[in-house]
Amino acid sequence: MRFYIGLCFGPAGVGKTLSARRCANWDLAEPLIEDWGPRSPDDDRVHAALVRSRAVFYTASVLGTWRDLRDTVYEHMEKVGICIREHIGPAGLRRRDHGRSRLVDVLIVDESERLSNTAVELIRDIFDRTGVGLILIGMPGMEKRLSRYPQLYSRIGFAHHYRPLQSDELTFVLTRHWRRLGLALDEADFTDAQAVASIARITGGNFRLLERMLVQIGRILKINDLSTITDDVVEAARSTLVIGAT
Ligand SMILES: Nc1ncnc2c1ncn2[C@@H]1O[C@H](COP(=O)(O)OP(=O)(O)O)[C@@H](O)[C@H]1O
Ligand SMILES: [Mg+2]
Numbered sequence: 001m002r003f004y005i006g007l008c009f010g011p012a013g014v015g016k017t018l019s020a021r022r023c024a025n026w027d028l029a030e031p032l033i034e035d036w037g038p039r040s041p042d043d044d045r046v047h048a049a050l051v052r053s054r055a056v057f058y059t060a061s062v063l064g065t066w067r068d069l070r071d072t073v074y075e076h077m078e079k080v081g082i083c084i085r086e087h088i089g090p091a092g093l094r095r096r097d098h099g100r101s102r103l104v105d106v107l108i109v110d111e112s113e114r115l116s117n118t119a120v121e122l123i124r125d126i127f128d129r130t131g132v133g134l135i136l137i138g139m140p141g142m143e144k145r146l147s148r149y150p151q152l153y154s155r156i157g158f159a160h161h162y163r164p165l166q167s168d169e170l171t172f173v174l175t176r177h178w179r180r181l182g183l184a185l186d187e188a189d190f191t192d193a194q195a196v197a198s199i200a201r202i203t204g205g206n207f208r209l210l211e212r213m214l215v216q217i218g219r220i221l222k223i224n225d226l227s228t229i230t231d232d233v234v235e236a237a238r239s240t241l242v243i244g245a246t
Pocket of ligand 1: 010011012013015018019083207208211
């Protein structure tokens with residue numbers, strides 16, 4: 001089986017990193033992979049998670065050299081492979097696990113727009129040598145830049161454009177946040193509808209801005225002992241944020 005390259009791109013704050021780390025179970029795996037200290041009985045939970053994701057998550061750095069990149073990626077693939085093997089044992093190995101592909105199915109590279117030209121070539125080399133699937137995550141525009149690398153570009157199997165939350169998705173998220181604040185969001189209620197519209201306008205459906213807005217809204221409710229999120233509350237929350245700086 002041959003894996004392909006996937007591109008995921010979208011503006012800052014739409015949830016690219018969070019969703020990729022979730023897929024890779026990386027919040028769980030990262031401490032173990034990074035520290036690689038003495039084993040503990042707790043590790044098996046992490047091994048099991050890595051058997052499910054079979055992924056390595058790597059964040060391209062601004063100043064890192066291509067050697068750092070190569071060494072870190074290979075090392076992390078090796079370590080994740082060891083964790084997987086630990087959990088499934090020799091009997092559980094699939095046919096392709098014996099090949100060069102090791103046991104990792106996918107390498108996810110976040111902030112790919114930071115990759116230098118050499119680093120892009122290196123990533124393609126890792127892809128070619130190991131046969132690992134590759135997902136490149138980055139800002140819009142990254143896909144155009146990669147089109148200058150025909151050998152890589154021709155192997156792209158899919159491109160996913162992350163978009164900000166649309167209005168029904170935003171309402172869904174806000175309903176849950178309202179509930180967390182002990183309130184009930186009612187779309188038919190004028191005050192609620194107005195507050196939702198303001199939040200939509202201010203955040204543009206951007207998760208990061210939304211999160212920061214909601215923290216401020218929570219604080220303003222508490223400080224002023226309010227139990228309704230009105231347009232004024234939303235406006236007060238907005239004024240505490242420097243919108244645009246993410
Ligand atoms: N599905 C989600 N549900 C709730 N919050 C989210 C979700 N996705 C992202 N966020 C929040 O939005 C913020 C930005 O997400 P992030 O993944 O860092 O965006 P990006 O990598 O696209 O810039 C984070 O603080 C994160 O906690
Ligand atoms: Mg990110």
